[in-house]
Amino acid sequence: MNALLMNNLSLAQRYAAQVRRRLTVLALLLLALLLVFAADLGTGPSGIAWSTVWQGLLAPQALDEGTRVILWDVRLPYAVMAVLVGAALGLAGAQMQTVLNNPLASPFTLGLSAAATVGASLAIVTGFTAWGLGPDIALPLCAFGGAVVAALLIHLLAWRWGASVNAVVLFGIALMFSFEALLWLLQFLADSNALQQIVFWSMGSLGRSTWPKIGILATVVLVCAAWTQSQAWAMTALRSGEDHARSSGVDVERLRLVSLVRVSLLSGTALAFVGTIGFVGLVGPHIARLILGEDHRFYLPASALAGALMLSCASILSKVLLPGVVLPIGIVTALVGVPVFMLLVLRHQGGLRA
């Protein structure tokens, strides 16, 4: 029926309709994110009424102190951080999957997360304070450093040695195992206090969200999103094959390099502030691709939105599952992310067979 109608339209009209449809889907994703974000703000063990939340957002002075602390120092930073981290990881994963031409690529599977955790653990075990700035700054700094080192290593292989895309992915996976082994070594060497700290850190938690951190991450996400978006056409071209992209004038090597820089910035900053959160960077882009296809003008923002949506849902779940207790969000994303991912893989496989 729809196809019949479409047949009567010109190619340009059909294209415009398709763009409109995709924009509508993007808008729906955004709407869903807003709704889940609102639900996230409204969820918590204290049972504050939604009307109070809304009033408190508009006029914080009117609230009693306890409620103000809950709303402005607990719920709002956690909820905003969930959205930002999810968007950062989704966007990072989407670019990685495109430039490495592999659906398994993500900051988590290619060792960036593990490297960030090693960086943070090093700071914990050595008691590094970033030259007197304190552990609150030293830990994220070292985590970021770890992610950058991993990204640089991957890039060194891809760029200097001109390795194939498959080799890069394999190398990334090997890197992940090496960093995990390093992490175990650090845990073995750590005393029990430091060990506990590493374990908590690596489980991931929104509990470390503060407004300055949110400011930094928001800037990184916005800058990187705009920067990525400006290369959306080149990335779309790359999806139809490296040779095809080259013949259309895309500097594939440069695109790959720039994307990896952005990926390490995005995931490094995000992971530095909340600890290890896996699967969002892997699954977010897959959801986006399923509902919107490969056109990167839509696929990139959709990946960010899907990542944010996922982490917001995980944030709600982490509060609801065990009320009054903090369930590390990394556990929730992995537990929810794995079945979702398996479902996606199965559907994809089924589609190929048919």
Added chain:
Amino acid sequence: MKNTRRLMLAGLGLAWSLLAGQAQAADGLVTDLAARTVRLPASSERILLGEGRLIPALAILEREDVSRRIVGMPGDFEQLDPAGYAQYAQRFPRLRTVARTGRTTAESFSVEKAIALKPDVAIFGLEGHGPSPNDRETLARLSAAGIVVVFVDFRKEPLQNTARSMEIMGRVLRRDKEAAAFVAEYTAQLARVTRKLATLKTPGPTVFLENRVGLGEECCATMSNGLMGRLLDAAGGVNMAKGLVPGAFGMLSLEQLVSRPPDVYIGTAIGSPETAARMPMRIVLGAGVDAKTAQDSLARAVQRKGIATLPAVRQGRAHAVWHHFYNSPFNVVAVQVLAKWLHPELFRDLEPQQTLAMFYQRFQPVPLSGQYWTTLAPAAATASR
């Protein structure tokens, strides 16, 4: 002549009692805290400790030189409580040269090293940072090497097991008399709290017990059914983590804490003067810490987001207690301290400071120095307003 005979008799008597003692030991069986019945070793001249923090307990029995019989121990004491370790190491420098069988975790315990040290007896804790009853392979290897392993416990059920643990250690180390003296005092001191609390009709105040303040960045690590939580229960406090955190410890959400504020805030202190600059959010208590340093560190720690606005903090019902009481034979002192904070009227005549001083004087080779608990100064409480 008469003198010689008396001497000979005395000598005979001594020899007989020694023999009898040994015979009794050779026949003697002892049931340890893991409910294992073990045969007492013929000799207990070489001791292997499962945790370095058993030294204060051992010192209760080995009054002259706690280091004399230790041949091996892990490095948890100096890592987790450096100031406390320094006190013993200064008095008994040999402690520094005792072989280390591991670091602070059970995984790092080296069986090979332990066996090579040829200990007669190994004293392990039921749980904690050394080998536990679950490390069956380790235990099997040690017993194959002829090493007698006994389990004691100051941590899992601190108040139920401390007396029994001291008795077991006393039997194994042939220090029954010293053990009995301590157990009598310990039981009496514990009864001073439990007897009075039994008369109480109403439930005590609600308490938020923050575990290892300043360890992580996020709020709110707490202890529930175990560790210091047991001491809080015995002191007549209602732990707000009960029913929320199922295990011994866990993370309470900050929102829960703010929306259901506790009557009293109690943090456990893992800071030392050396870490104060590097980790300013840790509360500083323990050996060699003066009152002002302790109080200032508590005032700093309660300035954190969410904690600062708690009514308990504002109104000066915020306290801190030395973390390592949770694993110490002097845990009863912490019970007295908590009880006095929670029921000031009921325990007006209880002086925990005197109790601790008495324990040190009677049962420890090192002097009591330093603050082991502190309360937020009224000025600091007002400043956070």
